[in-house]
Amino acid sequence: MTALPPIIADWFKTRGWALHPHQQDMLDRSAAPATLLIAPTGGGKTLAGFLPSLVELSEGGHAGLHTLYVSPLKALAADIKRNLTTPVQEMGLPIRIEDRTGDTGYTAKRRQRADPPHILLTTPESLALLTSYEDAPRIFAGLQRVIVDEIHALADSKRGDQLMLALSRLDQLAPGLRRVGLSATVDDPQAIAATLARHPDPCPVLQADPGPDPQIEMLVTETRPPWSGGGAQYAIGEVLEQVRAHRTTLIFHNTRAQAEIFFHRLWLENEDDLPIGIHHGSLSRDQRERVEAAMVAGELRAIVCTGSLDLGIDWGDVDLVIQVGAPKNVKRLVQRIGRANHRYNAPSKALLVPANRFEVVECVAALEAARDHDLDGDPRGPGPLDVLCQHILIRACAGPFDADQLFAEVRTVGAYAGLSRAAFDDCLSFCATGGYAFRAYDKWQRLKQTDGLWHLRDPRAAQRIRMNIGTIQDADLLKVRMRRGNRVLGEVEEGFAASLTPGDRFLIGGEVVRYEGLKELTVEVSRTPGREPKVAVFSGTKFATSTQLSARILRLLNQGSWPNLPGHTAEWLMLQGEVSQIPSADRLLIETFPHEGREHLCLYGFAGQNAHRTLGLILTQRMEAAGLSPLGFVVTDYALLIWGLEPVDDPAALLDPTDMRAGLDQWLQGNAVMKRSFRGVATIAGLIEKNIPGPKKTGRQATFSSDILYDTLAKYDPEHLLMRVTRDEALHGLVDFGRIEDMLARIAGIDHRRLSRVSPLAAPLFLEPGKVPIVGEGRERLMAAETERLMAEAGLSAL
């Protein structure tokens, strides 16, 4: 067992602290090439990560960078710096600690490059940027350890891929580099370990004592949940009761819009004037920091928030987590709850509040899954190629490279261990010349080979590449500013701003504001207190209910009777059984029925909203071709509802798997979801630059849209690298076609119920927002009629 050096041991003794077993364990294993620690919040994870560094640096004598700490959040880096500097100063250790993120000033950054501190706290993007400098070898020469914090949040994402690629570079600059990962509870620790380690090094997983299980329950309310919708206004009375009964409560929502509306309504009933704040990603940084500071200082009794609070700052005295709306994913829920009440041995408390009647079922299923420690997780595919392209460009900025060497380096990254040479060459070719079948750019290529080494043709390109490092996809956002006083309230998506007309009222930061107009790139608003907002704000959640949770819900529904569900929900399901049938896992239920002059089809896929949306687009295309004149559809995580002019007599024919696959390929060409994916892929890979030197323009206005690039490639170069990457991404993510195929594979047959009216299970879909219109023959006729009407009204039809 490794003993602490006296200077550190003494400091611990004066505090009456002893090392936790996992902290001692980490110290003992500090020579290992990679280690993963799974520990709950409050379990001394950070100290466990840093202790070996402090020990190694305590003797002094190490020049330059020794330890790198990477976390997903800028705020976390700043936080850790504070927390680490205090004991280091008290112990009088000769260790310099600094943070480096997008917020670090220019002078500080230059100094850090010239004279790096011993411990540097940073983010994946800032690290990637550092590796792009020609003097990267000098900066990282003495690096000994890398600590990746909140690795569970990075592991499943392109940010994580970029980070691991950067680490493969660091391995070259600092051979013998040791890696440590710090993670919350996950479903598959081995998968995270494989991501962290340099392939094929082993990576032992250390489990700290997870502490007592969280206490999760459903919130009991007097009013029944509504039929559909996403808010939980019906439960506000009971929520306020809970807030009064606890010190600090976090009230989580799945979307920013829901958080805003709930916060607004909460205040209308907050007769005790309890201090309650709001926090989400679209609010201005100022506002978020104020709320965070107030929370840490214990000044707030509750905060209405979204996943924006999931990471990072210390939750201090939070002793209750309320999850509004179905959690969709058990793992996220458990991780979230685990952060509350982190006095180590007290159980965390959570209450689930379903937003509508179907969510009651989903919440109960999630609750049971959490009790069974049944966490969900979808296996991840191989490392994405767009991130690899960006990595190649970053590498080129630092100096010439040999393709064979870079290929070998990249394959030491877990996610890219199976990368083929052909795929690598495709990426290199894309970076060099754009990778087009029609070789047009030999004269202007971005990378060229001289004496066998690849390098930038024009060194000035390095600036533009550096400006565009990163994998985070921001929607194009416009600032929202109060017209009088110039106060910035937050940001909204450009698409939303484009849809507003002066006079529209919307919610932001809990205030109802009136849209006045667009001034340059800013949305100007004025106050209209006391008026009800008319317009919903921000785009919806992209999260679909996980596969495992969906399966559990189906099992729950097929119990035969439902003693574990509230009376009103059990009655509803019983009625469904009488009128139609309960959906089951091995047969696909499709109901067709007329309603208000339209023919409807309801398909209970339980495949998640993204897969259902894709299925809706494919099915309506097939319906259009069959002359069934579909007009639109709407989805939830459990069902798809399509309406049109003609009844569907043979739904099974529409769902032939081979036809579906063929239909998918054809359909993938033209659709908006693919184009959105393409835009992200093209930006990350470096085809489209978000940031260019010069005056700022928004993404929509600056160049012609990426949609045009997509259409052009689809027509002239459909096998282009970026098109292939986009199609691969389509199997998961927003298109989620993989889940449709899984659903079709799992069912033994289709049950078609022809009903005379709406079924109980289908009813909530009629109130669901987010209807997708179908532009087919029917719609074009309707549009033509509408424009004719406008012309007639304006007296212009004679023209």
Next chain:
Amino acid sequence: MTLRGGPGWAKSGAMSHHVLDLAGQTLHARADGSLFWPDQGLLCVSDLHLGKSERIARRGGGLFPPYETQETLARLDRAISENDPSCVICLGDSFDDLDAASGLAEDARLHLSRLQAGRDWIWIEGNHDPGPIDLGGTHLSELAIGELAFRHVATPAVPEISGHYHPKARVSGMVSARPCFLADKTRLILPAFGAYTGGLRVTDPVLATMMQADAIAVLTGQRALPVPMAALGTGRR
């Protein structure tokens, strides 16, 4: 999100157009963004911006798919074969710059020659391509046919047909804005015909102040759809 109809849709018959009256002349604003004058057998397109991808690459701005010239010429080809005009006017900014004109690829040159064969071809100067181009046809800074003046950028002198602004508009229910014509009784502004062209919203004051109150926008796309410009709403007062 919207979905276009099935495959049969796009290929249905002749392209739709909206009939305009400009200074007593009947003009067809076609769904593909071209303008046809039946009495004169004249086809007019504006802002082709051929060679844009090469110019962007030349200036270090990125390596975009190099197919826009091919695509734009294919669209022009279709418009010409559908109408068989005796005269074609390219209303300026036909090339992204003069180097793009001289650097045109061989097969693009040939395609252009084929299109020019047997008809009058007029290149009107634009701000991107302000000089003579060695590609057949006649080069003019502007042209008058009867009362109608053809020039690249609109002036106060009407009646007039011009381009330059790449107008676009969106009606509720549409996913994204589409290029459109802007027309009132004396002035017509053509949409950008080129494949790689962005656009300016018709609600921008530059365009709004140029047209009369009863102006219409004719949206391009599957059909040519006329909409009163006033009904498109304004983002500004």
